[in-house]
Amino acid sequence: MNFKTGLYTLNKDENYNFQLNRLINWDGGDLGEVRAVAGNIRSNEDWKRELILLGDRALREQRTEHAIAYYRMSEFFMEDGDPDKLRYYQLASELFYTHYESYFTQKTVRRFRVPYEDITLPVLYAKAAAPKKGTMVFHGGNDSYFEELFFPMLYFSRHGYDVYLFEGPGQGGVLREQGKTFTHQWERPVKAILDRFRLDHVILVGVSLGGMLAPRAAAFEPRVSHVVCWSVFPNFFQIATQDLPGPAKALFRFLLKTGQTGLINRILYKEMKRDVFMQWVFEHGMYAYGAPTPYDYLNRLNDFQMLDVADRITQDILILHGKKDHFIDWKFYKEEVDSLCNARSVTLRLFTDKESASNHCQCGNTKLALDTILNWLNTV
Secondary structure (H helix, E strand, C coil), X not given: CCCCECCCCCCCCHHHHHHHHHHHHCCCCCHHHHHHHHCCCCCHHHHHHHHHHHHHHHHHCCCHHHHHHHHHHHCCCCCCCCHHHHHHHHHHHHHXXXXXXXXXXXXXXXXXXXXXXXXXXXXXXXXXXXXXXXXXXXXXXXXXXXHHHHHHHHHHHHCCEEEEEECCCCCHHHHHCCCCCCCCCCHHHHHHHHHHHCCCCEEEEEECCHHHHHHHHHCCCCCXXXXXXXXXXXXXXXXXXXXXXHHHHHHHXXXXXXXXXXXXHHHHHHHHHHCHHHHHHHHHHHHHCCCCCHHHXXXXXXXXXXXXXXXXXXXXXXXXXXXXXXXXXXXXXXXXHHHCCCCCEEXXXXXXXXXXXXXXXXXXEHHHHHHHHHHHHHHC
């Protein structure tokens, strides 16, 4: 199983640049094709246009794997009210399950729908290659599609783990097709998975925001024995405001605490008009978290933390992070590690440029991150 290695400077904007690297390293896009159009992307409209054009060309040329990647990521920066967002998400999904149909017909991977509240959670299951070493429950984060984790799931299964890969509230098709927004009480969807498949002594792996959701779920779920936090992620509010100067951060906390809804919304709407990425973050966040205003979204982020329940976490914990993660300052690790005072063990692995793994979730060297997890499991 081949995973790509390499981090590339493709666009001057660090957010577009990261997602273009994700498109290549996680989704299967072609470096040459992406590099050729990356300089044309200066806005979210450019992003949509260029990636759809790449997808159309790949589909005409019967390069389905590339078409899936381009169509899937084309919807990433689309407005949530754009009808093309659902259209291209569904097109990428349909192509994916058609292109990789043999995995399902040969029962290498099985698909399930697990009842959860008023919806169902999609689950992919890959059986462990002998000898079986354990059972893993695997999920993504804030803006993930679980099809991106298909080959990491297979990699874990070939190394001896039964793997249950699922999408929860706020993620992938659960959000886009079923309209179910995020919950910070991640133990609830995890419980639904564990109950449905009668699982115990499981390894819970969460990617990106999942690096907070997974340990938070483990605090309430004794059937979880080991936790992999594939990103340092102690508190979403802290991370969302990390670039603000100290006085501005304190002011926002005060305004939130005193319920200054109108003032905060005026400030944030003004900033959203000025900064296209900030506009996307807040508009998508309001949609994915069921928040009617920027104030409500920002206020809700403080619920998405593991610090307030960290003393209840008693499992073995592995934390993976990149030294130059532009989303999350690596120095947040100390607060997270210090909070895990009752964990059976805590291991931190910090990745660097020399490993092509210093970016968010080791986008640039997926195999190294996967092998790090497997090696850790062999020791604990």
